Amino acid sequence: MNAEQDLLDAAALTVFRLNGQFLTIGDSLSAPVGISVAWWQVMAAIQEDPLPVAGIARAMGITRQSVQRIADLLVDKGLCEYRPNPAHKRAKLVAITEQGHAALRRINPQHAVMAARLAQALGPADFAATVATLTRLATTLDTIIADADG
Template identity: 80%
Template sequence: MNSEQELLDGAALTVYRLNGQFLTIGDGLSSPAGISVAWWQVMAAVQDQPQPVAGIARAMGVTRQSVQRIADLLVGKGMCEYRPNPAHKRAKLVAMTEEGEAAIRRIDPQHAAMAHRLAEALGPAEFAATVATLERLAATLDTIIADEDQL
């Protein structure tokens, strides 16, 4: 195995580990509000603006079907609602309800505390640089995947 392969493996294993760590933290933050971390992720995607299921899935890097299942559960629990989509008749928009916003507000103080702890441990500049590097890595992988789909 060459050093580039080792770097790819190291990046992938680190991201998998980070994913597990973020899920553990997310579960700890979201469970007192009565929601799962998966529900929280979908709700966060529509917190500022209603989105179609496919758009949420793209942003999260997961399948449309998994987001649809969660959106249906959130609508059933009254935390989100489906609204008409002026851009597409069949693809309704997922929007947050007052009940969903209240759940997110219950999470916010502990979320802010965790963000502060992480920023304090890394330092604000390194924290920002880390996020920028991860975003660049994700964008680069998107480009590579799209290029391979074109082949």
């Protein structure tokens, strides 16, 4: 392998490790509220605006089928609801309910504590730079994948 391949491997392995770490943190924050981290991810994706299942899947980088399964559970639990989609008759919008917003608000205090701990450990400027770099990496990979799909 060459140096670029080594970097790609190191980046991928680091992101896989980060994913596991974020899931562990997410579970510790969401479990006391009675929701899974997967439920939290879907609700967070629609916290501001309702989206169709496919839109949530694109935003999260997971399959539409996974989001559909979670959305159905969230609707059954009263945390989300399906609404008509003016842009598409068959693809309903998934919207968070007041009960869903309340669950997210219950997570917020411990979420703020974790964010403060991370900002203190990294330093605010390095924390922001890290997020910017990760965002740039994700955007670049989106472009590369789209170009390959062509």
